[in-house]
Each structure stands twice: as structure tokens, then as C-alpha cells.
Amino acid sequence: MTLSPPVEDAWLVIPLFNEATVIEEVVRAARRTFAHVVCVDDASTDRSAGRAAAAGAVVVSHPFNLGQGAALQTGMAYVLAATDAAYLVTFDADGQHRVEDAAEMVARARDEDLAIVFGSRFLDDRTRPGLLKKIVLKGAVWLTNQQTGLRLTDAHNGLRVLRRDAASALDLRQNRMAHATEIVLQLGRTRLPWAEHPVHIVYTDYSRAKGQSLINSVNILVDTFLK
Amino acid sequence: MLDQPLIKILLLVAIVVVTLMLNRSGAGARHQAVRRLMLVAFVLLAAMAVLFPALLTQVARFLGVGRGADLLLYGLTVFFLGFVASSYRRMRQMEQQVTTLARELALRAAIHDSRGHTRHEDGPTGPQT
Numbered sequence: 001m002t003l004s005p006p007v008e009d010a011w012l013v014i015p016l017f018n019e020a021t022v023i024e025e026v027v028r029a030a031r032r033t034f035a036h037v038v039c040v041d042d043a044s045t046d047r048s049a050g051r052a053a054a055a056g057a058v059v060v061s062h063p064f065n066l067g068q069g070a071a072l073q074t075g076m077a078y079v080l081a082a083t084d085a086a087y088l089v090t091f092d093a094d095g096q097h098r099v100e101d102a103a104e105m106v107a108r109a110r111d112e113d114l115a116i117v118f119g120s121r122f123l124d125d126r127t128r129p130g131l132l133k134k135i136v137l138k139g140a141v142w143l144t145n146q147q148t149g150l151r152l153t154d155a156h157n158g159l160r161v162l163r164r165d166a167a168s169a170l171d172l173r174q175n176r177m178a179h180a181t182e183i184v185l186q187l188g189r190t191r192l193p194w195a196e197h198p199v200h201i202v203y204t205d206y207s208r209a210k211g212q213s214l215i216n217s218v219n220i221l222v223d224t225f226l227k
Numbered sequence: 228m229l230d231q232p233l234i235k236i237l238l239l240v241a242i243v244v245v246t247l248m249l250n251r252s253g254a255g256a257r258h259q260a261v262r263r264l265m266l267v268a269f270v271l272l273a274a275m276a277v278l279f280p281a282l283l284t285q286v287a288r289f290l291g292v293g294r295g296a297d298l299l300l301y302g303l304t305v306f307f308l309g310f311v312a313s314s315y316r317r318m319r320q321m322e323q324q325v326t327t328l329a330r331e332l333a334l335r336a337a338i339h340d341s342r343g344h345t346r347h348e349d350g351p352t353g354p355q356t
Binding site: 040058059060061062063064066070073074077078081082173175 | 322330332333334337341
């Protein structure tokens, strides 16, 4: 894997908010496989933006905090406006996604001519979230499938590969966390070919502490319905 | 002016419903005009309730509500809900506009930087302390 040349035509889009302790390592690791990384700094109050830039990422900085959905949309807008990348990969800043998975997903999109590849942690049993988290995630999947008409096994996975045409069809308006459902909804409407790819989520103590608290799923639920 | 109180109440309810419906179709001159009419109606109704409390009680009795004050409270509740709904919508709209603006700024700065220009050492130019 390390011998293969870096992927040139796919950009990694990383929404970044207060991840100074890990972002440099995450970007460095990613850049061993992906030549181009854009971090959207959502007005972090720590040194996240500087660390990301030091690791070789392009940094787009929001003037004030807008939320993860808005950061994703900004990152995609950057890739579409400033580059001629064929694919973009949405990737989390906290190091819970594996770069190998992202590379496999891009390769699969290329080989099978797919416009969208969703990462799913439930296609195999490598990832082991806690029981309560699993129930909430499965509930979110069910709800998303009801709303979107797609049949996904994992709705709230931040690892996705989007071909240029799929990315340009997106217009995320949910600035906060409900964007995960919104992405699936808007991508479903494009009727472009898609697939799910098994990925492994690394639940470290760090990502566990930073990740979605379960109580926040209440907010997501309300945001999803109150548009 | 003091006759036919029932129809006035019904009209007022209708205006509330219409306003709630207008809230769905976005802001505009029509929307604003109806909101102002509602405000006028609200002021008139309040003045009448102060000047003729007995009338308010009569209406309340007619509608099956015990006292005029209770009726006033119910009316206010409906009014308040409509207000909350409309300000939520307006806030969402404003949030969208601010997001679009902020994104445009962020993208411009990033693309500007990537073309070999550099910003000032300590961030964007402008009054800073």
C-alpha cells in the first residue's frame, strides 16, 4: 500500500473544529496516500488551523463557527471551485477513519463507475460501538432510510466518496449535525449510481470523548424534522 | 362597533390562520402587510378588552370559556405560538444568508492565498486590536 503512488485526482475534505492535538498526525497520515487535503477550519479556538497547514493541508477558514455541515459544504465548494479533482472524500478530523478505507473506496468508485460510495461500519463486524450507541445509530439509519428511500446500513458515517457530479448536486442547508441525513437525502435524489463500502471506525478514547454525545441525537432529530 | 362580537372573533382567528399559512410561503410585502394588520387588530382588541371588560366576558361565555381573562390568555397563547413560528423561520433564513456570506469570504481568502498572494502576518487586514 505504501508503494502505490499518491492519489492525485481525489481531494480529502476534512471539517476541522478544535482538534489541534490530533489533526497534524491525521493530515500527515492521509497525505501519504492522498496528495491533496483541504481542512475547513470552523473557527477553532485552538491551533488546529496552523497544525493542519503545517502538515500540508490547504486550510479554508470560516470567520466564525458555523457547524460541521456548513464546513463540509465549504470544503466541497472549495474543491469544486479551485481544483479539477474527479473525486472528493469526506473525512473526519479526529482520526476515527482509516485512510486505507478511503483509498479503497476511491478505487472502487473508479472501477465500478460509481458516483457515490458511502462508508458503512455495519457491513461487517469489525467496528464495535457500545450497545446504546448501536441502538441510536441503528435508529438513525432506520429514520434516514424512511426519509430518503435509500437502503443504507449506516447513515451517520462521515467517510464518503463523491464524484464531482455528485458533489456539485449537494447544497447542504443544515449547518449543524443533521447534515448527515441531508447528504443522503440530496444524494438519493440525484439518482446517481452508489454503493456502500465496509469501513472500520477506530473508536479511540480521544474520538469517543470528542464524538457525538448520545444526548445530541435529540438535537439531530429535531433539526431533521424542523427544516 | 360593539355588535356581532362572534364574527369578529372568527375573523381574527381566520387572520391568525392566514398569517401562519403565509409564514410558510416566505417573507414578502404581503406577509409584512398581514402582520401589521394583525398587530392593528390586536391593539384594537386589547383596547376593547380594557374599555368593555363585560363584553369580553360575554364573548367568552358564548364560546364556552368561563371568563374574559381566560379568553384573553388563550388568544395570547395562539398569538405567541404564531410569533415563535415566524421568528424561527426568519432566523433560519438569516442563518442561511450569513452562512453563504461567510463561506464566500472563506473561499475567496483561501483561493487568494493559493494563488501565491499572502495575507498579512496576523490574519486578514482590517481593524484589529
